[in-house]
Amino acid sequence: MITSFQDLFYSRPPWSTVLIWYLRAMALLLMGGGVIYWARIIGIVEWRGMWFWEMPIAIQGAVVFFAVLDLVAAIGLWLTVSWGTVMWIFRCLCQIVMHTAFSDLYGRRPYEIAFYLLTILIFAGLTYLMRRENRTAAA
Template sequence: MSDIEIDREGQPYGIYLLWFMRGVGVIWLAKGIIHWCLILGIGHADPARFLELPVLTQSAVIFFAVFDLVAAVGLWMASAWGGVIWLIAAGAHFAILVFKPEIFGRQYALMATITVLIFVYVALAYLAARVK
């Protein structure tokens, strides 16, 4: 099932962590699908548009199209590796937004969202582990 043990007598931080991971998993699944839509030209994206992007941007889009979906599956399963893969994916996206804004642009709302999600995840994981 999942790597999270639920303490029925204490605070339900394990339950909070489980549902947080599943919620973020759904968001990260949508994020990965958006990258695939850009690659495949689905929706308003034109397939030729992806080929006209700079090679660095194409590489980042392909990386996140794959990595975000793997992270989403791991988060949904609430496995330890899912949290680690998600932290790597979120950290990589944050780093690209900060240090290479020419790839995706300077998206302050996304940077703030990723920061908040990482802090909430770390806090819930700490609290869930501490209760045991």
């Protein structure tokens, strides 16, 4: 019976399973984001009161870029293959660069940047815990 946080911590599944759950949760978020980007492209959803064909070219390019990248990264994350993780981190870094270095064009979004950095840190932490657990199990 789980009566404390420590009991919960030690009765949890292996870190590799927790990492897979985390990657699949990120895949679901990316899948939702990709569908929203495609809804903007085909004219179902407006963005800040503008349809896709009314957006500046730079915004249109970003929407198409992330519409494709989100779905590709989501598939890779769901399958838990290494290229999916690379595509996801690349996507996060692209968003961070867009909203910092090119904030005059794409807008400044500090909460979004913090979210991306937090998700990457959680991934790094889970990967570290999984590898540490695997090393101690092998020894």
